[in-house]
Amino acid sequence: MNGLHLWLIPILPLAGFLLNGLLGHRLPKALVSTNALLFTAAPFLLVLHVYTSFSALSLPYIERHSAWIATSAFHADFAFALDQLTLVMLLIVTGVGFLIHVYSVGYMAHEEGYWRFFAYLNLFMFFMLTLVLAENFLLMFVGWEGVGLASYLLIGFYFKKHSAVRAGIKAFVVNRIGDFGFLLAMFLLIIHFGTLSFSEVTSQIAQHPDWHGGVLTAIALLLVLGATGKSAQIPLYIWLPDAMEGPTPVSALIHAATMVTAGVYMVVRTHALFDRAPLALTVVAVIGAATAFFAATVGIVQTDIKRVLAYSTISQLGYMFLACGAAAYSAAIFHLLTHAFFKALLFLAAGSVIHAVGGEQDMRLMGGLRRYIPVTFWTMTMAVFAISGFPPFAGFFSKDEILAEVFRSPNGGPLLWTVGVVTAAITSFYMFRLWYLTFFGRLRLPSEAAAPHGAPPAALDDQLVATAHSIDGHPAQAHGIHESPWSMLLPLVLLAFLSFTGGWIGIPHALGGSDRFAHFLDPVTHGTGVPASFEQVSIAMRTGAPIPTTEPPTKPEDPQTERVLTGCSVLAALLGWLLADTLYRRKPQLPARMAASSRMLYGLVLNKYWIDEVYAFLVVKPILVISRYILWGGFDRGVVGGGNRVLAGAAQGAGSVLRRIQSGNIRSYAGWLAIGAAAILLLSFFGFGTHIHMGVR
């Protein structure tokens, strides 16, 4: 059993980061990418090895390496843990991560700072794998902060572009707000549990079936704050759309497939706490549903292809939160898995589209591209059908499971289910809108923007110019639009395959499957005494009755209801598709007229409900004013600076007086000496207070 060496899995990408980060600028590009791929492929192979020997392990398998903090009251170790949940996450992170590395080799081929990009990507892999493998909150927090750092570095990768730098800072600062909640939660855990180890916290909770609410709710809510920051949920989602300033593979890997799911992973990992904090679960469910719906509506009107995908990511993460809130943890992880496939694919395909049209990201200028880039078109189609929830694509099964669980959970209910279904319809609508605008109709690209050797229009920034130049060397077709190189297409095809088949591991009983995925995760997601609903607990508290510590979840299997629910969600997806088909294929002039007729609503949604502006006014402005006029102007310059100036002035004044004693005249020194001696003598004779003993017995 000692042969697993889990520590190698995160350490290998770190080695790749060090190699490329320290020496990369001297190495040729081929060597840099070989390094990066090698140090990402190796962990993937290791994870596959773990997977093959998984059934022989006694779970959870914990590897302790050394003590980190060891005091009498509290200790934390460098320890890695492996269980079913970790394995799923490891497979996603290393598998999808490797594919995106392969894609990046082609996508970034003509960029400046090639080595820097791959070094950061490997650094991200290191921290993400640490986060997933960590056995305690503290080590998880290291990974948690680290992925934030890697995200910051990669969003600001084009650091000459002002907007990219601002987006990076925004992401980092917003994440810090969430991290603050995570930190406070850890402090509370130390106080009340005396440990940060996941397994110890879980077992302590299992031993005390009477623990409910109270501190557990506080801890859970603080953890939720951390999760909303990392997973881009209301109220801390605002950084994710701006994060699209980073290169597209980064958006695919970090801001869609892996890092942003860390919040969901954390909630599932600590679900023992949440199970006993029904209020926190309700909050999670409401946040999830609200975010899903809200982000989907914004996605309808966005014109930047990557921003549509960004809002759809926020929306899908909302689904995962909704599932967590309904205590359907395996459904959340299932959706996390399928989402990683199809959202990574969507972003990579979008990158391929952007690559093809010479860096243009505005969908209004695309159209008819299916003739020019057929592989991208077909893979993108897979992803669109998957995210919209059409059977038998992957997204269908996971989304369906979430909706079914929400419907029957005491924390969910028909209302949240309705929000979920409506969101599903909207999702389907805006994804097909993207699909039609990009691939159908006629090409609306202004000819000079796509001409390979033409002068780049002023609107195109550095990044776009760089990509535009990368068209060189490929056979120029109409408008210079061309399919991407094989290193970009291969990951697309593989991910398309996964987006198609990935859901089949979790086909529910109601549809004739065996729900293997949920059974696989069951040892981890199994309740430790069950979510009694918030109402039940509060009623029990008011009446003084014993709080209902309910039995483990016996999922009331009702295939009939579930099939009806499934029908509803498929119907919603179809509805969205038909609407998009009507508006963007058959009557393409209609959307503009609708926008004009409901100008208020359209403007509201187009400007993302003015949330950025509201935050700027309510949060950022006051902080800036307080910082500038009170903290900096008042305290820093007044108290700290003024105090320093007073001290310095006093020292200088005293010095300028006292330096006159140092006349350089020997006789004046002798005079001071004599006066001093006389003073000491006088003191010793008529001494006040301290007597100077002259040595006379």
Add this chain to the structure above:
Amino acid sequence: MFVPIAYYLVLSAILFTIGVAAFLIKRNIITVFMSIELMLNAVNLTFVAFAHQWHQVSGQIFVFFVMVVAAAEAAVGLAIIIAIFRARSTLNVDQVNLMKL
């Protein structure tokens, strides 16, 4: 003949005061130097007087120490005076003020 110790001490105090005054007033380094010797000898006189008074030898031994130190100091001091004179062609202490601000 018995001389009270107060006489010795008064003489010593007078000698010491003359030494201090000369040290402060005179400008010639050699004279300054000599006034230091005067102060040392005033102290020596006090030591000897008390040694005689209390019939103890330690005061006399101290005098020898003072004399040894004074001799060493004279050797070093005279060497410094010669060096200063060579460098600046003057023995006026007021003009030896390179260390002044």
